[in-house]
Amino acid sequence: MLMKFSNNTRLHLLYLSSWAVGWWNILITLVVLLPNMNIQAQPISYQRIDTHVLQTPNQMETSVQTLAAYLVKPARNEHEKVRAIFRWVTENIAYDTDGYFSGQYGDLSPDGVLKSRRAVCDGYAGLFNMLGEVAGLEVVKVNGYSKGYSYAVGDTYDGTTNHAWNAVMIDNQWHLLDATWGAGYLGENKKFVREFQEYYFLTPPEVFIYDHLPSDTRWQLLEQPVSSEDYAGFVRLRPAFFQTGLEIKSHRQSIIEIDDQVTVTLRAPDRTVLLARLVRDEDKLDKSYTFIQRQSGSYNIHAITPGPGQYVLRVFSKNRHEEGSYAWALDYRIKAAKGGGGGFPKAFGTFSENGGYLHSPMHAKLKRGSTQVFKIQVPGAEKVAVIMGDNWHHLKKEGDMFIGNIEIQDKHIRVFAKFPGQEQYAGLLVYTGS
Numbered sequence: 001m002l003m004k005f006s007n008n009t010r011l012h013l014l015y016l017s018s019w020a021v022g023w024w025n026i027l028i029t030l031v032v033l034l035p036n037m038n039i040q041a042q043p044i045s046y047q048r049i050d051t052h053v054l055q056t057p058n059q060m061e062t063s064v065q066t067l068a069a070y071l072v073k074p075a076r077n078e079h080e081k082v083r084a085i086f087r088w089v090t091e092n093i094a095y096d097t098d099g100y101f102s103g104q105y106g107d108l109s110p111d112g113v114l115k116s117r118r119a120v121c122d123g124y125a126g127l128f129n130m131l132g133e134v135a136g137l138e139v140v141k142v143n144g145y146s147k148g149y150s151y152a153v154g155d156t157y158d159g160t161t162n163h164a165w166n167a168v169m170i171d172n173q174w175h176l177l178d179a180t181w182g183a184g185y186l187g188e189n190k191k192f193v194r195e196f197q198e199y200y201f202l203t204p205p206e207v208f209i210y211d212h213l214p215s216d217t218r219w220q221l222l223e224q225p226v227s228s229e230d231y232a233g234f235v236r237l238r239p240a241f242f243q244t245g246l247e248i249k250s251h252r253q254s255i256i257e258i259d260d261q262v263t264v265t266l267r268a269p270d271r272t273v274l275l276a277r278l279v280r281d282e283d284k285l286d287k288s289y290t291f292i293q294r295q296s297g298s299y300n301i302h303a304i305t306p307g308p309g310q311y312v313l314r315v316f317s318k319n320r321h322e323e324g325s326y327a328w329a330l331d332y333r334i335k336a337a338k339g340g341g342g343g344f345p346k347a348f349g350t351f352s353e354n355g356g357y358l359h360s361p362m363h364a365k366l367k368r369g370s371t372q373v374f375k376i377q378v379p380g381a382e383k384v385a386v387i388m389g390d391n392w393h394h395l396k397k398e399g400d401m402f403i404g405n406i407e408i409q410d411k412h413i414r415v416f417a418k419f420p421g422q423e424q425y426a427g428l429l430v431y432t433g434s
Contacts (some may be wrong), residue, residue, distance in 0.1 A: 009140045013246035019178040019253075022430065023097055025320075028312065036087070041401050043132075044079060045196040046080070046081075046083045046087070048074070049075065049080045049083050049084050049087070050083070050087050052071075052073075052074050052084065053071060053084050053087045053088045054087070054091060054093070054212075056070060056071070056088060057070075059145075061092075061114070063111075063114070063132050064111060064114060064127075064131060064134055065109050065134055067088070067114070068085070068130075068131045068132075068135045069134075069135075071084040071135070072084055072135045072136075072322065077171075078137060078169075078347050079170055079171075081135050081136075082132070082168050082170060082175075082177075082202070083136055083196055083201070085128060085131045085132055085137075086128065086177055086179055086182065087104075087134065087196075088131075089127055089128050089131070089179045089182075089183070090179055090182040090183040090184075090196055091123060091172055091183075091194075091196070092117060093117055093118065093119055093123070093124060093127065093179075093183060093336070094117060094119075094182065094183075094194065095118070095119070095120065095180065095186065095192040096117050096118040096120050096123075096181065096190050097186060097191060099118070099120055100120050100149075101145045101190065101210075105119075105120055105122070105123070106118070106427070108120070108122050108123035108126060110126050110128065110129075110130035110131070110372060113126065113127045114127060117332050117350050118348055120180075121163050121165070121180040122164045124164070124179040124180040125141045125142070125165055125166050125179065125180070125181070126141060127179075128141075128162075128166050128179045129141045129166060130171065130178075130341045132166075132168060132281070133294035134394075137168055138168070138169035139166055139167070139168045139169075140166065140167045140168075140219070141164055141165075141166055142164065142165050142166060142167050142176075142214045142216070143164050143214070143215050143221045144161055144163060144164075144165070144212060144213050144214035144215050144219075145157050145160070145161060145163065145212075145213045145215070145228075145231075146162060146163035146165075146211055146212050147210075147211040147236060148162070148163060148181075148211070149186055150162070151226055151234050151236075152333075153254050153255070153312055153331045153332065153333040154232070154255045154333040155232065155253050156228075156232045157213060157228040157231060157232050159228075161215050162179075163212070163414045164180075164187055165177065165178040165179070165180070165212060166178070166179065166298070167219055167221070170199055173313065174221055174426050175202045176202070176203055176205055176208045176212070176219075176221060177200060177201050177202055177203065178200040178212065179200075180205070181197060181200045181426075182196065182198075182199075182200040182201060183194070183196070183197075184195045184197070185197075185393075190196075192342035197226070197239070198237040199243070202243065203348070205220060205221035205222055206222065207242055208221075208268070209222065209226050209231070210234055210237045211235075211236070211237070211413050213226070213231045215227065223421065223424045233253050233254055233255075233418060234254060235248060235251070235252065235254050235330055235331070235332060236254060236285050236330055236331040236332075237329070237330050238327070238328050238329055238330060239279050239316050239327070240316070240318070240327035240328060240329040241317070241329040241330050243327075244268070244271075244272040244317040244318065244319060244327075244329065245268060245269045245271070245272055245292045246266050246267070246268050246272065246304050246317060246329060247266065247267040247268070247329075248263055248266060248267075249265040249266055249267050249298055250263070250265040250266075251264050251332065254331075254332060254333055255332070255333045255335060256313075256332055256333070256335070256353055257335045257337075258305070258334060258336055258337070259336070259338055259340075260303070260304060260305050260336055260337070260338050260339055260340030261303065261304045261305075261340050262302075262303050262313075262334060263300050263301065263302050263303075264300075264301045264303070264313065264315075264332065265298050265299065265300050265301070266298060266299050266301065266315070267297060267298050268294075268297070268298065268299055268317075269297075270297075270320075271319050271320050271321070272318070272319060272320065273317070273318060273319075273320045273326075273339075274292055274299050274301070274315060274316065274317050274326075274329075275292070275315070275316040275317075275326050276290040276292055276303070276313065276314065276315045276316070277289075277313075277314050277316075278290060278303055278305070278311050278312070278313060278334070279291055279311065279312040279313075279314050280310075280311050280312075280420070284314075285306065285311075286343065286344075288342070288343030288344055288345075288346065288364055289303060289304055289305070289306060289343045290302065290303050290304075290313070290343075290344070291303075291343075291344035291345075291347070291358075291362070292352075292355050293352075293356075293358060294352070294355065296431070301313070301315060302344060302362065303334065303338055304340040304341075304343055304344065305334065305338075305340055306339050306340070306341075307335060307336070307338070307339035308336050308337055308338050308339060309335075310333060310334065310335055311333070311334040311336065312333055312334070313331065313333075313334050314328065314330075314331050315330050315331075316328055316329055317329040325368055341363070342363055342364045342365040342432075342434075343362075343363075343364050344362060344364055345358070345362075345363075345364045345366070345429045345430055345431045346364070346429065346430040347428070347429055348426070348427040348428055348429070348430075350417070350426040350427060350428055351378075351428040351429060353382075354378060354379060354380060354381070354417075354419070355377075355378075355379045356376065356428060357377040358376055358377075358429065359376065359377065360372070360373050360374065360375045361373070361374065361431070364431055364432055365431070365433075365434045366408045366413060366431050366432070366433055366434065367408060367430050367433075367434060368409065368410075368411075368433045368434065369407070369408065369409075370406050370407070371406065371407050371408075372405070372406055372407075372408060373403070373404075373405055374386055374395055374402070374403065374404050374405075374406050374415070375401065376395070376401070376402050376404075376415065376428070376429075377400050377402075378400060378402060378403050378405075378417050378428065379400045380400075380419060380420065381400075381402070381418065382397075382415040382417075382418050382419065382420060383397070383417065383418040383420055383425075384397070384402035384415065384416070384417045384418075384428070385415070385416055385417075385425065386404070386406050386413060386414070387413070387414045387415070387416055388408070388409050388410035388412065388413055388414075388433075389409075389412070391404050391409070391410075408433050409433070410434045411432060411434075412430075412432070412434050413430070413431035413432065413433055414427065414429070414430050414431075415427075415428045415429040415430075415431075416428060
């Protein structure tokens with residue numbers, strides 16, 4: 001089974017030369033599952049091997065035996081042999097989307113896949129297995145249950161396998177990889193998009209287990225195997241979660257039952273920024289239903305549901321100073337007993353950029369004639385004012401906190417702040433009087 005990504009949630013990975021380069025990011029997160037884990041690794045560069053593989057002549061691809069001999073010819077060790085085979089398979093085999101949706105998979109034997117250059121997961125794993133064996137590697141095809149295209153957060157595991165991947169022995173130690181997911185993803189139009197995913201090459205077992213559950217527990221490669229019940233309960237964590245150094249702080253189960261509001265807290269390094277959206281029936285809801293704030297090394301992700309029912313809270317992350325899109329990091333399933341009405345106030349970039357934190361009021365719609373307690377933390381600000389029409393109501397400054405009781409008198413309510421060295425006030429928040 002292939003992974004599914006939409007144009008907005010596709011994985012834009014860091015493309016590290018190997019997982020070894022990014023171990024420190026992973027260690028922050030894995031304390032959730034294995035608090036005593038100790039991982040050590042040395043950076044490995046595969047540039048030389050990758051260049052060789054990507055220049056494979058057509059005449060070297062006529063048989064599994066000929067191809068395997070060519071791919072591993074310049075390899076100096078087992079690491080490089082495995083890399084050469086993985087890189088060729090991910091670059092040259094397309095996911096058979098027609099076969100997947102019709103159930104007509106065709107010839108999935110290694111020779112059949114090499115000839116057609118198309119396969120579903122069993123064909124990817126089978127070809128990798130055969131190339132590895134011909135190259136003198138000890139390889140196993142692993143069958144199991146993955147959180148891939150058809151998975152929905154909270155699905156239980158009934159023992160039916162739906163995916164295949166590989167385990168390979170390198171220097172007397174077993175490692176895991178997934179050539180299918182390493183090759184690309186399934187887009188919104190159900191078409192295969194080839195995009196090499198470094199993440200799925202020699203992924204640490206402690207990370208791999210979040211979306212790959214082997215039917216034979218020994219291929220978890222964990223000292224303490226994870227049960228199918230625990231696996232089903234894991235929050236759906238994606239590669240970007242680990243690569244941007246996130247850690248679950250509050251809700252460690254995938255399903256959250258609420259009345260109408262929830263706050264999920266994630267630890268995150270300063271370099272990481274987040275976005276979040278509520279999703280219902282595959283449709284993203286208005287941005288106002290989520291509100292993200294950073295406080296003391298963590299992000300508080302507030303969500304409010306417009307009505308009773310089931311939702312997905314989807315979080316995206318990226319490194320602050322890197323260009324490109326945010327990457328899908330995790331999913332929770334939210335079961336709401338009722339709706340909370342309107343969403344959160346609109347926050348300008350100035351608010352988050354200056355470390356703003358809103359304590360109250362949290363709702364975007366404020367009743368006219370009511371008195372609201374405004375309590376807003378804005379580090380470095382000299383003044384903060386609530387503006388309605390031509391009336392400016394300055395909040396009392398107490399350190400970084402600005403507090404005041406304000407009567408709502410207008411339809412348009414704006415919160416602005418003045419910072420040192422700036423003549424004009426900058427927008428922070430927008431509310432609506434109703």
